Amino acid sequence: MNLNNLISIALRALVNNKMRGFLTMLGIIIGVSSVIIMLAIGEGSKNTIANEISNMGSNMIMVQRNYNREGVSKGATSMESMKIKDYEDIARDAKYISGASPYVTASGQLIFGSNNHPIRVEGVNEDYLEIRKHEIQDGSNFREGDIKNSAKVCIIGKTVVEKLFKNDEDPIGKIIRYNNIPFQVIGVLKSKGSSTFGQDFDDVMIAPYTTVQKRIAAINYLHAIFASSISEEYSEKAIAEITEIMTLNHNIPEGKEADFIVESQKQILEQINTVINLITTLLGSIAGISLLVGGIGIMNIMYVSVTERTKEIGLRMSVGARGRDILAQFLVEAIIISLTGGLIGVLFGSGVSFIIRLASGWAVTVSPFSVILSFLFCTFTGVFFGWYPAKKAANLDPIEAIRYE
Amino acid sequence: MKEKIIDIRDIKRHFQVGEELVQALRGVSFSVEEGEFLTIMGMSGSGKSTLLNLLGCLDTPTEGEYYLDGKPVANMTKNERAIYRNRKIGFVFQSYNLLPKTTAIQNVELPLMYNHNYSAAQRKEKSKQALISVGLEDRMMHKSQQMSGGQQQRVAIARALVNDPVMILADEATGNLDSRTSYEILTLFQELHKEGRTIIFVTHNPEIAEFSSRTIVLKDGRILEDKVNPNVKDARTVLESLPKEND
Numbered sequence: 001m002n003l004n005n006l007i008s009i010a011l012r013a014l015v016n017n018k019m020r021g022f023l024t025m026l027g028i029i030i031g032v033s034s035v036i037i038m039l040a041i042g043e044g045s046k047n048t049i050a051n052e053i054s055n056m057g058s059n060m061i062m063v064q065r066n067y068n069r070e071g072v073s074k075g076a077t078s079m080e081s082m083k084i085k086d087y088e089d090i091a092r093d094a095k096y097i098s099g100a101s102p103y104v105t106a107s108g109q110l111i112f113g114s115n116n117h118p119i120r121v122e123g124v125n126e127d128y129l130e131i132r133k134h135e136i137q138d139g140s141n142f143r144e145g146d147i148k149n150s151a152k153v154c155i156i157g158k159t160v161v162e163k164l165f166k167n168d169e170d171p172i173g174k175i176i177r178y179n180n181i182p183f184q185v186i187g188v189l190k191s192k193g194s195s196t197f198g199q200d201f202d203d204v205m206i207a208p209y210t211t212v213q214k215r216i217a218a219i220n221y222l223h224a225i226f227a228s229s230i231s232e233e234y235s236e237k238a239i240a241e242i243t244e245i246m247t248l249n250h251n252i253p254e255g256k257e258a259d260f261i262v263e264s265q266k267q268i269l270e271q272i273n274t275v276i277n278l279i280t281t282l283l284g285s286i287a288g289i290s291l292l293v294g295g296i297g298i299m300n301i302m303y304v305s306v307t308e309r310t311k312e313i314g315l316r317m318s319v320g321a322r323g324r325d326i327l328a329q330f331l332v333e334a335i336i337i338s339l340t341g342g343l344i345g346v347l348f349g350s351g352v353s354f355i356i357r358l359a360s361g362w363a364v365t366v367s368p369f370s371v372i373l374s375f376l377f378c379t380f381t382g383v384f385f386g387w388y389p390a391k392k393a394a395n396l397d398p399i400e401a402i403r404y405e
Numbered sequence: 406m407k408e409k410i411i412d413i414r415d416i417k418r419h420f421q422v423g424e425e426l427v428q429a430l431r432g433v434s435f436s437v438e439e440g441e442f443l444t445i446m447g448m449s450g451s452g453k454s455t456l457l458n459l460l461g462c463l464d465t466p467t468e469g470e471y472y473l474d475g476k477p478v479a480n481m482t483k484n485e486r487a488i489y490r491n492r493k494i495g496f497v498f499q500s501y502n503l504l505p506k507t508t509a510i511q512n513v514e515l516p517l518m519y520n521h522n523y524s525a526a527q528r529k530e531k532s533k534q535a536l537i538s539v540g541l542e543d544r545m546m547h548k549s550q551q552m553s554g555g556q557q558q559r560v561a562i563a564r565a566l567v568n569d570p571v572m573i574l575a576d577e578a579t580g581n582l583d584s585r586t587s588y589e590i591l592t593l594f595q596e597l598h599k600e601g602r603t604i605i606f607v608t609h610n611p612e613i614a615e616f617s618s619r620t621i622v623l624k625d626g627r628i629l630e631d632k633v634n635p636n637v638k639d640a641r642t643v644l645e646s647l648p649k650e651n652d
Contacts, residue, residue, distance in 0.1 A: 005518050005519070005521060008525075009518050013504075015507045016505075016507045017505070096574075249492065311502065312504060315504070316519075318490065318496050319515055319519065319564070320487055320488060320520070321491075322483070322484045322487040323487075324484075325487075325519060399458050399463050399464070402498065402502060
């Protein structure tokens with residue numbers, strides 16, 4: 001039999017039984033697309049979180065209070081040990097940092113005219129913007145005098161501008177009230193968008209730490225100290241330096257747990273990566289299972305559809321088809337169905353991934369690996385289980401096959 | 406003397422069923438000349454189906470010789486027999502066995518799809534001619550399930566004719582049809598016979614034998630009777646004598 005006839009025999013059989021072909025294809029489509037979507041979501045959340053963290057400043061080092069020292073939560077009152085001296089010593093003595101800022105925070109309400117907006121104010125110095133990778137869009141950063149004099153000035157983010165200045169006024173130079181204290185807006189930050197978990201990076205108000213300490217929170221300690229290493233590769237050394245300074249200042253005996261934690265963004269990134277890898281493994285196993293289930297589905301429907309066609313096989317053989325003609329026909333049918341189904345599955349999976357990306361804003365990424373893996377697996381399963389029962393059927397006695405009910 | 410289409414010499418066919426050796430055919434010999442209309446009759450268990458399978462080159466005998474159109478079939482391989490079936494035999498089955506959801510013309514084309522000597526255009530032309538000769542020129546694009554039993558059997562006959570076989574082998578070809586339609590199909594077979602075609606009709610129904618030119622009766626794997634029918638009944642006359650259907 002020549003190839004032309006073979007292909008037209010297979011195509012006729014497919015075209016005349018569109019529903020059967022479609023159902024068979026469906027198994028392959030679902031198998032392929034679910035694997036692609038699963039892995040795309042896993043890969044996407046990983047990339048999204050990694051991007052966000054580097055957006056926060058990958059050189060950033062945080063000195064925070066250790067809330068769970070010796071396994072016991074000490075509560076806020078015992079956590080007043082971080083002082084301005086710690087910051088001064090770090091800023092003066094640490095060689096591997098390019099900037100440092102004290103950090104105090106307080107909560108309250110911002111008012112401008114008839115608009116108000118609840119917000120947590122961050123009290124810092126002029127290095128803070130650089131450390132956190134904030135950029136000034138309009139206006140300017142703090143001047144040194146502002147910190148020294150506890151000036152009532154602030155820098156605000158896009159969200160705050162939108163909430164307070166509803167008439168498109170220029171916020172620069174305007175006086176806004178925070179817990180009834182008038183602040184002059186001296187700068188507006190460039191927008192950074194929001195994170196995967198819904199945190200709005202533009203909902204910020206930044207003021208000199210001295211102002212927040214004295215005029216708002218009425219405290220003399222710090223909540224944290226932020227610093228940035230000269231570059232990412234020096235962050236380990238910078239952490240060691242800072243830890244040394246802090247240990248000395250706080251008189252922590254050797255072997256005792258300190259009342260502070262020094263963390264770099266990189267370490268946090270590593271921790272989060274561990275979690276994400278776990279999620280990816282989880283999604284991968286789900287994908288693996290769906291691949292298996294998809295494969296079994298393909299196998300069943302292929303097997304059933306060939307068995308169902310035993311009579312047809314008998315007829316074809318009685319009018320002169322040889323075993324190998326039958327086998328070739330079913331193989332061509334299985335290849336057409338599996339390839340088409342596989343392609344549709346790839347398109348469908350990529351399409352759904354793209355929609356998820358649009359809807360969620362995650363960097364859902366279809367990896368070539370998942371496409372190749374699922375496509376090959378499902379196509380192979382489809383072809384094999386189209387071929388195998390056909391081989392059995394082709395070995396049947398034509399008369400037996402034709403009387404098969 | 407006319408050419409011998411079939412020449413069977415002392416054919417035996419045994420099956421091993423478990424411990425038991427079943428002797429389905431215990432030495433059958435006969436020959437069929439071109440243009441005969443032969444009925445092979447017998448009760449179930451007489452070896453009729455086994456003989457049909459052998460005649461149709463679907464099976465090979467345990468012993469004996471079978472010459473179909475001058476060539477020995479008994480020693481052919483499976484693939485050789487498939488090709489020989491394709492070129493020499495037209496099958497008509499009791500349950501029509503058309504491809505489902507497939508048009509009449511595509512069903513008729515089927516045997517030629519497995520014969521690369523025909524181009525697509527020749528195949529189409531031959532199939533049209535075959536459908537015209539069974540009176541279905543206006544049903545060519547109808548799908549199998551859109552046709553009545555009689556029409557489906559006509560398509561099956563057209564399919565059996567399309568490869569210009571040396572014989573048409575019919576297996577209980579009227580078994581699924583009502584009596585009126587059966588006579589219509591028998592009329593068609595008689596017309597084909599008049600055109601000079603060789604027809605072998607396997608049946609358990611003695612009535613059908615009256616319309617053929619010769620009858621072989623099988624019993625217990627042997628030929629019980631082989632007789633020429635002197636007064637062949639005309640199926641068309643019987644058909645016309647039937648009361649008209651009230652529709």
